[in-house]
Amino acid sequence: MTRSALAALVVFLAFASVACDEQLRDIAGPTPNLQPTLSSIQREIFNTQDSSGRLACIQCHTNVGRNPSGGLNLLEGQSFAALVGKPSLLKPGTILVMAGDPVNSYLIHKVEGASTIAGVRMPRGAGPFLTEGQISIIRRWIQLGAKND
Numbered sequence: 723m724t725r726s727a728l729a730a731l732v733v734f735l736a737f738a739s740v741a742c743d744e745q746l747r748d749i750a751g752p753t754p755n756l757q758p759t760l761s762s763i764q765r766e767i768f769n770t771q772d773s774s775g776r777l778a779c780i781q782c783h784t785n786v787g788r789n790p791s792g793g794l795n796l797l798e799g800q801s802f803a804a805l806v807g808k809p810s811l812l813k814p815g816t817i818l819v820m821a822g823d824p825v826n827s828y829l830i831h832k833v834e835g836a837s838t839i840a841g842v843r844m845p846r847g848a849g850p851f852l853t854e855g856q857i858s859i860i861r862r863w864i865q866l867g868a869k870n871d
């Protein structure tokens with residue numbers, strides 16, 4: 723590859739990654755800083771209520787003073803072990819987060835309110851629920867290998 727072709731490629735990749743970030747921000751809705759990493763999902767989704775009024779998951783999914791709702795502890799530092807490769811308590815035969823496979827990850831079915839779930843759509847209650855864009859970013863984290871990142 724010539725020097726100028728290489729330079730053009732570097733410029734192209736720089737723009738491509740900026741475009742990608744902008745696209746993420748466009749779909750992230752009420753959590754504009756949401757990224758497809760566990761630490762970002764923890765901060766923006768599990769730990770916090772967002773501007774739409776959607777509840778924080780840890781309003782219920784903790785181990786503080788009681789058994790966690792649905793047996794699921796989503797507190798920081800606990801959520802990875804609670805989700806990745808772990809079977810659902812209420813829907814035997816499903817895995818909460820199947821690394822690399824969002825389609826077969828029960829966490830996604832629960833936040834989408836798929837017709838096949840046991841129990842109710844998450845967050846429990848009348849909504850607001852996660853937006854399609856927020857769910858896409860969680861899907862992307864799983865697609866990228868559901869790392870403890």
Ligand code: HEC
Binds near residue numbers: 833
């Ligand atoms: C108001 C309380 C409450 C909130 C808020 C809540 N949950 Fe739940 N969650 C529950 C209860 C209770 C269950 C068990 C009954 C059921 O599955 O419907 C449950 C079950 C689940 C399950 C299934 C666990 C299993 O092993 O089958 C997942 C996954 C889940 N919640 C994810 C979430 C996520 C992600 C959020 C935040 C976006 C959230 N929940 C917010 C109460 C809550």
